[in-house]
Amino acid sequence: MKIAVLPGDGIGPEIVAEALKVLKVLDLKFDVEAAPVGGAAYDAHGHPLPEATLKLAKASDAILFGAVGDWKYDKLERHLRPEQALLGLRKHLGLFANLRPAICYEQLTHASSLKPELVAGLDILIVRELTGDIYFGQPRGRRSSPDGAFAGAEEAFDTMRYSRPEIERIAHVAFDAARKRNKHVTSVDKANVLETSQLWKDVLTEVGKQYADVTLDHMYVDNAAMQLVKNPKFFDVVVTGNMFGDILSDEAAMLTGSIGMLPSASLNAGKQGLYEPSHGSAPDIAGKGVANPLATILSAAMMLRYSLQQAEAADRIESAVQSVLAQGLRTADIHSEGTTKVGTRAMGDAVVAAI
Amino acid sequence: MKIAVLPGDGIGPEIVAEALKVLKVLDLKFDVEAAPVGGAAYDAHGHPLPEATLKLAKASDAILFGAVGDWKYDKLERHLRPEQALLGLRKHLGLFANLRPAICYEQLTHASSLKPELVAGLDILIVRELTGDIYFGQPRGRRSSPDGAFAGAEEAFDTMRYSRPEIERIAHVAFDAARKRNKHVTSVDKANVLETSQLWKDVLTEVGKQYADVTLDHMYVDNAAMQLVKNPKFFDVVVTGNMFGDILSDEAAMLTGSIGMLPSASLNAGKQGLYEPSHGSAPDIAGKGVANPLATILSAAMMLRYSLQQAEAADRIESAVQSVLAQGLRTADIHSEGTTKVGTRAMGDAVVAAI
Ligand SMILES: CC(C)[C@H](C(=O)O)[C@@H](O)C(=O)O
Numbered sequence: 005m006k007i008a009v010l011p012g013d014g015i016g017p018e019i020v021a022e023a024l025k026v027l028k029v030l031d032l033k034f035d036v037e038a039a040p041v042g043g044a045a046y047d048a049h050g051h052p053l054p055e056a057t058l059k060l061a062k063a064s065d066a067i068l069f070g071a072v073g074d075w076k077y078d079k080l081e082r083h084l085r086p087e088q089a090l091l092g093l094r095k096h097l098g099l100f101a102n103l104r105p106a107i108c109y110e111q112l113t114h115a116s117s118l119k120p121e122l123v124a125g126l127d128i129l130i131v132r133e134l135t136g137d138i139y140f141g142q143p144r145g146r147r148s149s150p151d152g153a154f155a156g157a158e159e160a161f162d163t164m165r166y167s168r169p170e171i172e173r174i175a176h177v178a179f180d181a182a183r184k185r186n187k188h189v190t191s192v193d194k195a196n197v198l199e200t201s202q203l204w205k206d207v208l209t210e211v212g213k214q215y216a217d218v219t220l221d222h223m224y225v226d227n228a229a230m231q232l233v234k235n236p237k238f239f240d241v242v243v244t245g246n247m248f249g250d251i252l253s254d255e256a257a258m259l260t261g262s263i264g265m266l267p268s269a270s271l272n273a274g275k276q277g278l279y280e281p282s283h284g285s286a287p288d289i290a291g292k293g294v295a296n297p298l299a300t301i302l303s304a305a306m307m308l309r310y311s312l313q314q315a316e317a318a319d320r321i322e323s324a325v326q327s328v329l330a331q332g333l334r335t336a337d338i339h340s341e342g343t344t345k346v347g348t349r350a351m352g353d354a355v356v357a358a359i
Numbered sequence: 360m361k362i363a364v365l366p367g368d369g370i371g372p373e374i375v376a377e378a379l380k381v382l383k384v385l386d387l388k389f390d391v392e393a394a395p396v397g398g399a400a401y402d403a404h405g406h407p408l409p410e411a412t413l414k415l416a417k418a419s420d421a422i423l424f425g426a427v428g429d430w431k432y433d434k435l436e437r438h439l440r441p442e443q444a445l446l447g448l449r450k451h452l453g454l455f456a457n458l459r460p461a462i463c464y465e466q467l468t469h470a471s472s473l474k475p476e477l478v479a480g481l482d483i484l485i486v487r488e489l490t491g492d493i494y495f496g497q498p499r500g501r502r503s504s505p506d507g508a509f510a511g512a513e514e515a516f517d518t519m520r521y522s523r524p525e526i527e528r529i530a531h532v533a534f535d536a537a538r539k540r541n542k543h544v545t546s547v548d549k550a551n552v553l554e555t556s557q558l559w560k561d562v563l564t565e566v567g568k569q570y571a572d573v574t575l576d577h578m579y580v581d582n583a584a585m586q587l588v589k590n591p592k593f594f595d596v597v598v599t600g601n602m603f604g605d606i607l608s609d610e611a612a613m614l615t616g617s618i619g620m621l622p623s624a625s626l627n628a629g630k631q632g633l634y635e636p637s638h639g640s641a642p643d644i645a646g647k648g649v650a651n652p653l654a655t656i657l658s659a660a661m662m663l664r665y666s667l668q669q670a671e672a673a674d675r676i677e678s679a680v681q682s683v684l685a686q687g688l689r690t691a692d693i694h695s696e697g698t699t700k701v702g703t704r705a706m707g708d709a710v711v712a713a714i
């Protein structure tokens with residue numbers, strides 16, 4: 005088994021280092037190979053996803069990813085910007101299934117913007133399609149507007165699209181996940197306006213018939229954005245397209261108050277996956293040793309479970325994280341009165357010790 | 360001056376009746392003419408936006424709109440469903456500028472899902488473009504997938520598009536509004552992925568140069584969905600496209616806790632506008648006399664201010680609403696201990712009395 009380690013930019017290297025420390029102490033048998041990605045790769049090789057990095061990723065069973073992005077790359081042309089590495093990896097490896105848990109940790113309930121009773125015990129799984137939709141649809145570009153009131157003016161355009169098999173496979177991921185949870189899938193679309201959404205809804209309904217034990221409901225994306233705020237515990241599994249999933253998964257993550265704790269997995273049709281924290285590269289605190297490594301450590305646990313068939317080792321990591329929280333250790337982002345503030349390394353060490 | 364009154368479905372007729380009562384007591388000079396719209400129009404005339412209704416709307420200075428939609432029309436083909444009336448009116452009248460205030464009323468702070476300190480005094484204006492984007496872009500439809508891994512499979516597609524002049528005019532609306540407020544515009548896009556968003560961002564930056572007294576910042580839509588939860592008071596004016604605006608305006612409205620109180624205006628290049636509450640048709644409580652008419656009454660105030668040049672009358676309505684809240688009167692949706700629960704009509708009567 006082989007793990008590609010892509011630390012990336014900002015706090016990426018620091019938090020990935022802690023996850024590697026945790027993996028090491030578990031003494032499992034796999035090779036680890038690191039490669040540059042994002043802005044760091046652009047600086048070193050002139051491209052955010054160099055050939056060698058992509059090759060390594062393809063040849064690995066799993067990718068442990070830190071984060072990419074920094075203001076200093078904002079002026080680059082889009083195809084050279086750090087986040088293109090992420091889009092490229094998703095596309096080239098066919099990582100169509102993005103699993104983003106939005107969990108409110110008991111000890112962090114108070115850190116949520118929401119009233120505690122609304123989020124205590126919250127546990128949503130957002131299943132976001134990751135290789136289709138308006139993210140990758142062709143054609144796209146700029147042109148002279150072909151029609152309408154502003155014909156002849158400069159315009160830009162993008163194409164949203166989904167094919168039936170793309171929707172079917174992500175639907176199965178959602179229903180299978182729901183079977184192991186509270187057996188409730190909410191499919192989010194905008195079928196009152198979009199053709200793509202109407203097909204999405206039709207296919208979800210069809211696939212749902214194969215899962216008689218799972219309740220399926222459909223919700224418009226604007227309503228979903230509201231219900232997440234109003235009554236987040238309504239949701240169990242949320243399945244949606246790439247664009248809506250981008251927005252709703254971040255909204256859901258933020259309302260847990262535990263965003264520094266939330267891992268994610270992006271899987272393909274095999275068992276290959278990319279694992280990264282739900283939060284970003286936080287260039288403002290990079291190199292200061294204060295970033296929270298727990299989302300990355302928990303991403304490593306997801307990696308063990310989904311790509312490396314090491315469910316037991318994954319459990320050990322997750323219990324260790326629970327235990328450091330119970331000990332009252334907190335990085336700055338989740339610190340509150342009565343708890344002990346620690347830095348990135350001390351947090352990683354504490355998880356290692358708890359294992 | 361002429362007002363077209365389109366009550367629509369669900370609670371629409373009840374809440375519009377209260378707004379009309381309030382307008383009447385102001386004793387202003389204008390004609391009022393009602394017409395069916397939405398599901399009610401489909402039932403009566405086989406179409407959610409009958410020719411006669413559209414003609415009336417076009418010939419009016421302003422439209423007072425209730426709400427459209429009911430589960431019972433879900434099975435109809437999309438072009439016959441109630442919400443098509445709204446899309447049709449927006450398109451045919453060129454109502455490109457949707458103004459959606461997200462205000463947290465002092466007396467209703469406790470009704471928010473968010474902790475009071477995060478929302479107390481919140482006052483955001485969402486400026487949503489309303490006649491472009493993926494809502495109306497052509498081509499759209501179903502076809503056999505022309506390329507990609509699933510070539511030949513059934514697929515559905517839609518086109519997101521914006522032309523430079525469309526973006527310019529909504530940008531001016533946002534900057535002009537910000538000048539009268541806290542001089543801060545946040546433009547929301549997904550320029551790291553979408554061509555349309557990159558043009559959006561470029562144009563906003565250009566137009567922003569004409570407003571040296573207004574601060575402009577750009578935010579990705581996923582981040583905006585998070586920041587609204589984390590720190591809503593960061594925002595003053597938010598300007599964004601039709602699709603992102605649909606999602607973010609509903610999220611923002613819900614987190615105020617005052618959604619039953621929030622009006623909206625949809626304006627064209629002249630002074631013509633459509634005015635409607637931000638909430639929906641709520642078929643579950645229709646006809647029970649419990650709906651909150653205040654968002655509709657406040658929409659009528661916006662109508663007086665923006666389309667009918669009656670700013671003073673608008674002020675009178677808004678003060679009257681403040682006064683009924685101060686009296687402790689509340690409909691069921693905003694009721695809490697220590698306040699007096701009233702029905703739809705009693706609330707309308709109280710506003711009339713306060714005027
Ligand atoms: C960086 C960006 C392209 C990316 C996305 O939109 O998918 C990010 O927001 C995410 O959610 O992983």
Ligand SMILES: CC(C)[C@H](C(=O)O)[C@@H](O)C(=O)O
Nearest residue numbers: 196197226442443445446605
């Ligand atoms: C009913 C629907 C088509 C509409 C929209 O998406 O614009 C509604 O959600 C709104 O925001 O006014």
